[in-house]
Amino acid sequence: MSILNNIKRGKQQRPQRVIIYGPEGVGKSTLAAGLPAPLFLDTEEGTQHMNVDRIQVDHYGAMLDALQDIYKEARNGSLPYKTLVIDTGDRLWDMCACQVIKDYNASPKDGKISSIESIGYGKGYAQASEMFVNLLSVFDNCRNAGLHIAVICHCRVETVNPPEGEAYTMYTIKINAPAKQAITAKEKLKEWGDAILFCNYVTTFTDGGKAKGGELRAVYTEHRATWEAKNRHGMPAVMAMDAGEISRLLFAADSDSSGSAPANDAHPANDEQAPPPAASAGDRQADALAAVIEDVPGALAFLAYKKEIRPGQDLKAVSEKFASFILSAPDRFNAAVLQHNTPAAQ
Template sequence: MDFEITEGVINGAQKVVFYGPEGIGKTTFAMKFPDPLFIDTEGSTKKYDVRRLPKPTSWQMLIAEVQSVIQKRNCKTLVIDTADWAERLCTEAICANHGKKGIEDFGYGNGYTYVAEEWGRFLNLLQDVVDVANINVLLTAHSTIRKFEQPNEMGAYDRYELKLGKKTTAQTAPLTKEWADMVLFANYKTFSVAVDDKGKKHKAQGGQRVMYTSHHPCWDAKNRDGLPEELPLDFGAIAHLFAHQLNENVAPAPVVNTTPVMNTVPPVSREEPKVEEIKVDKELQTGGIQEAAPTVNAASVQQTVQSMIPKPLRDLMDQNLVTEEEVRKAVSFKGYYPEDTPIDNYDPNFINGVLIGAWPQVLKIINENIRAF
């Protein structure tokens, strides 16, 4: 079999991880990327004029939104803001699928293994955003400070790392760094200045915002474009790497000579048929039957029913134009609950672990067995 040999630089979409302490300007920096579209997992873009998809309320909703970007190709940069909040959705989904209250309930680190496997599948999906749709992927994340001790070395020191995974056994942070083409660390640069004649007393000054592009004992960073180790926290410093998408000629940013660091301180809904009025018989949980309720408008009843459905499930239903009746029929089809059982009477573990956790399978049942007839 003959394979085609290529050579030279290939310009295409890039995978970027940008992390730093809270308030450093991660969202503002992400806004400067070519034609960004945000998936705002923590609600940090409310104050900014950006294009965004609905805030995902479940792991399945986040995956569905990424898949929609691959299909519609409605941006040049997909921003996941932030990755550590996305990991929370992943962890919640894993726990719900296995009936656990927390990731530590698995024991022997099994929970972190499940999360790493699911996170790896998510990174593969983001790889499709780059390879199939030719769209940049930018993951923003918070930083955390951890005590680091090298083997066969004396002493320990603090270093900045991605705030992914709470335990050393967690693998989401290493997987994310390996997946990325570029890892940028942003921080406030401070200087230690002597304030007495003998140079024994110092105070911190400065506070300039910078970003680091190469690995350092005190932080993780990398790039494959020969960037200077330290740059101002400005998208203009790396804009030339995306010139082919910005439709303009951008010269590489000049190397900035800075003072050495002395101390770095660490819903679309389906239209319902119009009904003038209906009567609702409500069975009291304490026993007995209540008299027929006064006549009410069907629209208000539908709104009340929707409000009883947990928001993560309701968001998935709205996204796929699925009604409560279709969900109840699918649940009855698989023999879980009688068809007339309201969704709000389902066991919460069933809602989280089956309806939300296995939503693609639920949707498949609805499309193939409910809507087909």
């Protein structure tokens, strides 16, 4: 039989691997709680205030045991969940390092140790890295059994020194490991993910340079110099923290099962209140832009002058690309609007 008989055509629907990261308190867990039928593997008791189904896992062995049972139930078709949420991925390295120390102390050759560094020649770190990558493979087993996988991480700010230009800082995924091992683990995690979503507060600045805002939060889905992100689903570059809309774009057929309010809403995800009517993509974009634009009428005049919109159109008509620019650099945009609309500029 010719191998050409095995060609598959068109898009292949499959469970997704999603990394959700951002600063403390921005609403990452609340966003994940609105994904289709989630089950949390809580590694640091971060979901105690939330109405979600969870399994508490505080060490490597407990994580493997939980994943094995979840895999069996999913394969049998008896698991009532569609998304497995690891909250947080930061702790995975800690679990691996502690397990290396535990394994070493189970049969010590030179006495018991309390630090992974006590295992000479970097062997301890190498073992922990191997365990970390192994966990990603075990996550994939659950994915192959039909579960979406979402890994929640905190973020850290790192300095990047590109060979072709000046150094700059950017938000990156946080891994609780020494620098060299953290880079390796983070790169493995980034390669593993089908989508990397960066969640952050939208902040603007006054003329005096004072920060304001912080109530509006956004999800960034495309890589920029100031953050890591990616998606393979044609998602808008900037989105509201709306679990229903994100589920629709990421998970397609499963999107109707989430039934959650946006993370920007006052009510926590998975509460017993009916979700508000879903806003259109244009409405959500207009709300996000209006929150950071200081002079909306002046901005509309400026956008029409720049031919980004036609005269008489509103903020919903702004292209996703230009809206992404405004949200990522609102102070620059507001300054340009002010300069354009002052009498000296006419």
